Amino acid sequence: MKLVFDIFMTLVFCFWPMMMMFSPMMFDAPGSEKNTKAIAIICLVMMYPIFIALALFAFDIRYYDFAPTTLLTASMVIVLGGFTLFGYTKMLWNLINGIPISGYAVVRDKVYFSGSNISNADPHSFRLLAQHVDDANAEPRYAVDQRHVYYLGQVIEGFKPQHAKLTLIDERLYLVNDTQIADGGQLIMNASPQTYRTYEPYSTWSYSTEGDNSTVYYHCQPVADIDYASFTPLTHELGKDNNALFYRGKRLQLCVDLASFKLLQDDCYFADKAHFYCLIRSGLVSLDNEHINDIELLDYHYIKGKHAIYYYQYDSLVVVENADVATFEVIDYDAKTRSHAKDKHHYFSRGKVVE
Numbered sequence: 124m125k126l127v128f129d130i131f132m133t134l135v136f137c138f139w140p141m142m143m144m145f146s147p148m149m150f151d152a153p154g155s156e157k158n159t160k161a162i163a164i165i166c167l168v169m170m171y172p173i174f175i176a177l178a179l180f181a182f183d184i185r186y187y188d189f190a191p192t193t194l195l196t197a198s199m200v201i202v203l204g205g206f207t208l209f210g211y212t213k214m215l216w217n218l219i220n221g222i223p224i225s226g227y228a229v230v231r232d233k234v235y236f237s238g239s240n241i242s243n244a245d246p247h248s249f250r251l252l253a254q255h256v257d258d259a260n261a262e263p264r265y266a267v268d269q270r271h272v273y274y275l276g277q278v279i280e281g282f283k284p285q286h287a288k289l290t291l292i293d294e295r296l297y298l299v300n301d302t303q304i305a306d307g308g309q310l311i312m313n314a315s316p317q318t319y320r321t322y323e324p325y326s327t328w329s330y331s332t333e334g335d336n337s338t339v340y341y342h343c344q345p346v347a348d349i350d351y352a353s354f355t356p357l358t359h360e361l362g363k364d365n366n367a368l369f370y371r372g373k374r375l376q377l378c379v380d381l382a383s384f385k386l387l388q389d390d391c392y393f394a395d396k397a398h399f400y401c402l403i404r405s406g407l408v409s410l411d412n413e414h415i416n417d418i419e420l421l422d423y424h425y426i427k428g429k430h431a432i433y434y435y436q437y438d439s440l441v442v443v444e445n446a447d448v449a450t451f452e453v454i455d456y457d458a459k460t461r462s463h464a465k466d467k468h469h470y471f472s473r474g475k476v477v478e
Contacts, residue, residue: 129187132175139172143205162218166211172198213238226262227251227276234268236276243278244268252289252298264308265289265298272298274308281310293321304331311343325356341372348374358390361402370406377407391435392420399426404438422453423463425474434474443474 149165176198178184180191189197206212214224217238222230224238227249234244248269265287266273272282279298286300298305299316311319314331322328329340330351337351350364357363360371363384368375380395387393393400393407399418400409410418410428417429425443426433432446443451447466456463462470462477470477 132186135175136172139169139202140205142169143209146209146211159218162214162224166206166215169206169211170202173202227266227273236273239276241273241276243271244273245270252287272305274298274305277308279305279308279310290316292316292319293323293326295321295326306343309343311340312345313338314340322356325359325362327359328356328362330354341369344372346372357386357393358402360390361393361407368407370402375407377409379409388420392426394418399428401426401435401440403436403440408440410440421464425451425453425464427451436474441474443471445469445476446471 146165146169173195176191176195179186180195183191185191186194203212206215217224217235220230222228222235222238226237228235229246229249232246234241234246234249245268250267251263252265252267264275267284267287269284271278272284272287273279282298282303282305283300288299289296290299291297292304295306297316297319302315304311304314304316304319311329311331313333313336315333318333319331320329322330327342329343331338331340332351339346339349339351339354346369348367349369350366353365354369355363362369363381365381368377368379368381368384379400380397383394383396384400385394391402393402394415397415398409398411399413399415400407410433412430413428419427421427424435426435426440427448430448432443432448432451434441434443445468447468450467451464452466453464454462457465457470460470460477462472464471
């Protein structure tokens, strides 16, 4: 009977690590992290190994050969260690002290964000910035006091708090004052809130004009050596002016015919009057041995040229080995051969011969 009891208790104790692992999912529901009663109940339930060890200690019942005091000590160390690892110790401490575990709060002359103290915030002038009506149900991200502006509890360095407010520009929420603009907690250098705009539909690119000075931005960072007047975004990552191509805000040292350079399809295939280009993770690559007139774009990322078959992947453009150009074609998925393409000799899947 003792052995059955010990095995049953082992199963009960072994359930605890799995419950701890999935416990953050208990706070997925909107507003659940603010429900004090629910947090207290969940934390008490997750402490069940300690309560079991206390009961065994109270009735002097041994678990296998462990003394009740040893089991109680081990349970407390393991459970409290797990609570600390998952942040529940801090959560409980804040709960006891009336500090919310999410969002901004002023408690006893101290300012907090997500339960952590903002040490340089002034509690007497601290206030939240009103969000746009479409964003009214979201947790406030911006706040201001007499010295600083904050985004998710962090100071936005260099941004002046005077007349700070949130406003919509091209359907996106920005922080502005009379002379500055910030996005996502990042000050956009030399940008004017009156003239700052994005290049739709490629909103990763943006611009601002100030007198004779105009600046193009990529993800809010100024792009160097770019001609604003002739700049045109081609995708969310690639753009061109009359002098060069720009990839993720960096000038490419690639010789192309800019006047005829254009997007073909899928935000990754491009061409000028003579050559074909493909955008991979490291930048733009060209098929120098193929003329654009000989290129045929096929399904499933295959490209047919005069001299070879190519396969596009996000991080590379490779030659399909052993492919016969004349008879190569893409097909509907063939479950028997597990392939999407074939020629007179082979079947192919993801740019390789199916063995």
